[in-house]
Amino acid sequence: IVYRSVLLGVIFSVVSSIAAVILITLATRPLTLLSNAVEKMEKGEYPEIGEIKSGDEIGVLAEAFRRTSRAIKERELMLKESEKRVRELFERVEHAIFRLDKDGNIIETNRKFDELCGGTRGFYDLFDDIQMEDCLKKASNENIIDMETRFTDIHGNERVVIMSIYADFQEENAELKGFDGYFVDITEKKKLEEAVIQSQKLDSLGMLAGGIAHDYNNILTGILGYSSLLKNMIPEADDKHKYADMIEKSAMRATVLTQQLLGFARKGKFRMEMVNINNIIKELSGFLKETLNRSITIVTVCEDCLPSVEGDVSQLYQTFLNICINARDAMPKGGILSIKTERYLKQDRETTDYLEIPNGEYVRISIIDTGVGMTEEIKKRMFEPFYTTKEVGKGTGLGLAMAYGIIKNHKGDISVYSEPGLGTTIKVYLPAAGLMVEEKRERE
Ligand SMILES: Nc1ncnc2c1ncn2[C@@H]1O[C@H](COP(=O)(O)OP(=O)(O)OP(=O)(O)O)[C@@H](O)[C@H]1O
Ligand SMILES: [Mg+2]
Structure with missing residues (x-):
């Protein structure tokens, strides 16, 4: 009997211990699940806890947790989305943006900045006429500064920019945190x-x-x-x-x-008629071949079926002759003089040609030499009457002034591309009159 009751006692206590363990595990499982979920959330995850069937406070807590987790997830996604949008805008704008710490070290830049300055290195040396240190000092005194300045971009092009720098202060103690700055490229506008x-x-x-x-x-x-x-x-x-x-x-x-x-002065006498520019150029080219020094090679390329223009033949001939004589003078040691005619369609958003003519169809005559080229100063003044760089007695400085007046009178325009040592390209634009004019047949 003793043995049996001992056995029963042992069985009872084993069974009750197992029951107790099961009960405790069942009771604490929701809590373990919750604490695991909190740990995951700390690591930046959004855990979905499974169904916790509990009618008591633990069940309420689990439901509250689930709601909080979802709300945080949604809010974080929204935050990320808005951060992404701001970042995209930051990268997309055509302003070069930079952020500096309080010592002036660059901490952040955008795409446009990197395009112009080639990344953060050497930014301070790019500007020719300003000292960045002085600018930052001024910005921290005055909160914000705006200025127009010039710099040479990484491709070696001089650019005119408007730059603004804002000093950024801590709200609590007004201590300087750093600087935000941007600049806009106004070279084309200028x-x-x-x-x-x-x-x-x-x-x-x-x-x-x-x-x-x-x-x-x-x-x-x-x-x-x-x-x-x-x-x-x-x-x-x-x-x-x-x-x-x-x-x-x-x-x-x-x-x-x-x-x-x-x-x-555009006051000369004009005899307007329908003109085929190719005829004028061919005649001019023949004359130049006979008269210019043999060290100058003349190349003429005329586009077939060129539209006619309305103009005065002798004045237009005089204009192209003046330009070609300048090209000759620019090539004392010889070179190539190319004359090209073509149809040209001027459309919206022209960025390279600063032409003062409306959109439409034009005949373009390009006269290109491989001569000495022009400096910026000469280019600025070349159309002024009596402006010449030639020796006294060699030039009166009226050739291009006259050409300018004549072309403007024909409702056209002239553009100039020239680099010292690299030669000059003069392009004359004349409005197309629409009608085709028979070309002179050259004699076989
Ligand atoms: N193709 C060119 N290459 C280099 N410089 C040029 C060229 N065309 C014009 N220039 C410069 O522009 C200036 C003005 O030209 P413009 O034809 O008006 O006068 P000019 O040739 O000096 O004198 P003129 O034509 O009255 O005999 C020239 O003196 C020269 O410095
Ligand atoms: Mg001249």
């Missing part, structure tokens, strides 16, 4: 502005020159007429005949000059 100023300057010069030339023309008519009369009245053997002849010749030279000035 060039356009300069082109407008240039053309306004030429317009007013034209008015002035036109007024003078007009009066001179009248005066010269008198001098020329009376000197011819005088010359005819005096016998050739007489010295006075020679003097009258000299007056007449000088007056004639002055008349040519005034005619050129009138051309620039």
Whole structure:
């Protein structure tokens, strides 16, 4: 009996221990699940805890946890999404953005910045005319600074930019945290502005020159007429005949000059007709081949079926001749002079040509030389009347002034590309008149 009751006792206690373990495990399982989930959440995961069937406080807690976990997940996703959007905007804008720490070290830049500055290295050395250290000091004193400055980008192009730098202060103690800055590339805008100023300057010069030339023309008519009369009245053997002849010749030279000035002032006489530019270029090219030094090779490429333009043949011929003579003068040691004609369609958003002509169809005549080229200073002034870099007696500085006036009068425009040592390309644009004009058949 004793043995049996001991056995029963042992069985009972084993069974009750197992039951107790099972009960405890069952009771604490929801808590373990919850604490595991909290641990995961700490690591940045969003755990989904399984169904916890418990009608008591643990069940309520589990439900609250589930809701909190989902809410956090949603909020974090929203945050990430908005961060992504801001980041995309940061990278996409056409402003170069940079963030600096309080000592001026770069901590963050965007795509445009890297494109222009080639990354963060050497940023401080890019600017020619400003000291970044001074700028940052000024920004921390004045909170924000704006300035226009120039720098050479990593491709070696000079760029004009407007830069703003904001000082960033801590809210609690107003201590300097760092700087936010950006710059906008205004090189193209600047060039356009300069082109407008240039053309306004030429317009007013034209008015002035036109007024003078007009009066001179009248005066010269008198001098020329009376000197011819005088010359005819005096016998050739007489010295006075020679003097009258000299007056007449000088007056004639002055008349040519005034005619050129009138051309620039767009007051010359025009005889408008339908013109095929190819005919003019072919005639000019023939003349140049005969007259220019053999060290200059002349290449002419004319596009077939070029639209005609409305213009004055002799004035247009004179214009292209002036440009070609400049090309000759730019190549004293010889070189290549290419003349090309083509149809050109001017469309919206032209960024490379600063042409003051409306969109539409044009005939473009390019005259390209491999000569000495021009500096920025010469390029700025080349169309001004009497501007010349040639020796006294070699140039009057009226060739391009006249060309400019004539082309403007034909509602066209001229563009210039030139680099010292690399040669010059002059492009003349004339509006297409739409009609085709028969080309002169060259004789076989
Ligand atoms: N193709 C070119 N290459 C280099 N420089 C040029 C070229 N064309 C013009 N220039 C520069 O522009 C200046 C003005 O040219 P423009 O034709 O008006 O006057 P010019 O040739 O000096 O004198 P003119 O034509 O009256 O005899 C020139 O003196 C020269 O410095
Ligand atoms: Mg000239």
